[in-house]
Amino acid sequence: MTAQQPTRQPRTRFERLGGRAALVAIVKTFYDRIEADPELRPVFPPDLRPGRDKQAAFLEQWMGGEPRYTQVYGEPALRRRHRPFTITERGAERWLAHLEASFEAHGTEEALTREIMDALRPLALRMVNTTEVRTRPDA
Template sequence: MTGEPLPVGDSLFARMGGRKGVAHIVEAFYARVERDELLRPLFPDDLGPGREKQKLFIEQWLGGEAEYSERFGHPRLRRRHFPFVIDRRAAGRWVHHFGAALRECGVANADVATILAVLAPLAQHMVNADDDVPRTPLDDARLD
């Protein structure tokens, strides 16, 4: 579970409004992260660059263009999150906000359920607070 595209074909991506729809959803998600007093301190002061990467990743993950991997290599999401100390509570909040952003943007309940069924365990997989892992920032490093 390292960020391989969801095996959903391109219909889910199309129903979400394609690239524009995904951008809208990630913006709604980031607006929620920005207001969350537990999550906000984990993120850098400037949310802009991360938000753009997240758009590229989610688009690729939902079966859109693979620009994320063309630019940054393999997602290796757990590894990319090592610099951020993530506990179970933070993971739960992350999923909560993503689900709320999807609903806010009008994604149908059945599609929200499909997405969260994969995202919830993926977020738990990102929990690293008690692990002895390298915390050095990776920034835009290309990973294989």
């Protein structure tokens, strides 16, 4: 009789990406791109640092890593959290394009990038809350 080997769960997207260090680097590149985007930058708060931390924690949890976002910030409640921001379909698509380019810039496997982006696209488009283009009221 042979001992059964424990069954290894399939690796999560987070593990396949390379873990927290890889994700933090990707999110930094993403926010650098947002900083340089004249169309999207006005949608974001003046200080991007807290957003970087939240984005990294959210993506880690969403991709199967530790539930850091929930532990630090509570349940994601994405539509509620994004309600104060003016998000158009064009803006959501630009956001997605910057994120995809950030994955690519860090050499993420093409298949993994596609898998992540295919899953994120409907989520990002659910954040659309207007057809108008306005700047943030506190900008």
